[in-house]
Amino acid sequence: MPRSFLVKKHFNSAKKPNYSELDSPTVFISPYLYKSFSVPAIPQPEVLSSVAYNPITVWTTSSLPLSPLPSDLSPVSGYPSSLGRVSPPPLSDTSSKAPSGSASPVSDGDERLHAKLSETEPHAAEAEKFQCALCNKSYSTYSGLLKHKQLHCDAQARKSFSCKYCEKEYVSLGALKMHIRTHTLPCVCKICGKAFSRPWLLQGHIRTHTGEKPFSCPHCSRAFADRSNLRAHLQTHSDVKKYQCKNCSKTFSRMSLLHKHEESGCCVAH
DNA sequence: CTGGGGACGGGGCCC
DNA sequence: AGGGCCCCGTCCCCA
Numbered sequence: 001m002p003r004s005f006l007v008k009k010h011f012n013s014a015k016k017p018n019y020s021e022l023d024s025p026t027v028f029i030s031p032y033l034y035k036s037f038s039v040p041a042i043p044q045p046e047v048l049s050s051v052a053y054n055p056i057t058v059w060t061t062s063s064l065p066l067s068p069l070p071s072d073l074s075p076v077s078g079y080p081s082s083l084g085r086v087s088p089p090p091l092s093d094t095s096s097k098a099p100s101g102s103a104s105p106v107s108d109g110d111e112r113l114h115a116k117l118s119e120t121e122p123h124a125a126e127a128e129k130f131q132c133a134l135c136n137k138s139y140s141t142y143s144g145l146l147k148h149k150q151l152h153c154d155a156q157a158r159k160s161f162s163c164k165y166c167e168k169e170y171v172s173l174g175a176l177k178m179h180i181r182t183h184t185l186p187c188v189c190k191i192c193g194k195a196f197s198r199p200w201l202l203q204g205h206i207r208t209h210t211g212e213k214p215f216s217c218p219h220c221s222r223a224f225a226d227r228s229n230l231r232a233h234l235q236t237h238s239d240v241k242k243y244q245c246k247n248c249s250k251t252f253s254r255m256s257l258l259h260k261h262e263e264s265g266c267c268v269a270h
Numbered sequence: 271c272t273g274g275g276g277a278c279g280g281g282g283c284c285c
Numbered sequence: 286a287g288g289g290c291c292c293c294g295t296c297c298c299c300a
Binding site: 175178179182196197198201204205208222224225226228229232233235236252253254257260261264 | 271272273274275276277278279280281
């Protein structure tokens with residue numbers, strides 16, 4: 001019996017593409033995935049070792065290296081703040097995975113460079129003999145032009161792989177191609193028509209049809225179709241949960257639960 | 271309300 | 286270079 005999540009509501013259509021309205025043709029995934037439907041498309045994984053999932057580190061929201069956007073980090077203007085899913089604003093260089101809790105050193109450096117460049121920009125009245133072929137900016141000295149090219153235009157030219165579906169830019173074609181898959185969703189489920197960006201996402205989805213749960217908990221009889229869900233489940237067997245409130249020291253199995261706890265007022269009450 | 275499960279997204283690493 | 290996989294994470298739903 002299909003659960004309601006299979007008809008997941010996407011409140012933000014801008015974030016979640018409408019699979020039926022993609023302007024690029026979708027390609028059905030290779031038939032090998034369906035060669036034997038009852039047999040998993042991926043090799044049966046070994047039962048995960050409990051050691052690998054025995055967390056030692058206790059994180060707090062203040063120490064999390066990849067904590068989601070805290071409340072003091074509002075989205076960059078121009079991007080909808082009503083996104084149901086909290087996601088960082090597109091960075092100029094998305095190939096670098098900077099912690100969302102801190103400014104990207106790349107973009108920060110770029111801003112500083114921009115400021116520096118505007119300081120050194122020649123006055124219009126001055127003779128501007130040296131012109132940048134890329135942006136047509138003129139400089140009175142060759143060193144000024146050289147500096148501009150090295151610090152600004154050449155750097156910009158290197159980020160020349162732009163997504164035609166959104167504003168993201170990538171430094172490599174491979175990174176861009178992978179990103180574009182999130183728009184084109186070339187992996188389509190033959191059973192329900194749902195589309196995915198990557199084959200293994202489709203494989204995981206197919207398990208929702210087959211009921212296959214290859215990831216077993218070594219501590220109890222539960223099994224999961226998704227390794228991440230097993231990882232989260234293993235937290236429930238741990239006395240000390242991974243995520244700790246920095247005020248009351250209560251620990252939680254998921255960061256989202258810690259966030260809920262903090263938002264509910266624990267930290268205010270203490 | 272809280273905790274947990276299900277489904278899925280995306281970057282990074284490895285081969 | 287590109288695909289497969291891992292890991293971390295989010296969102297939604299339900300008990």
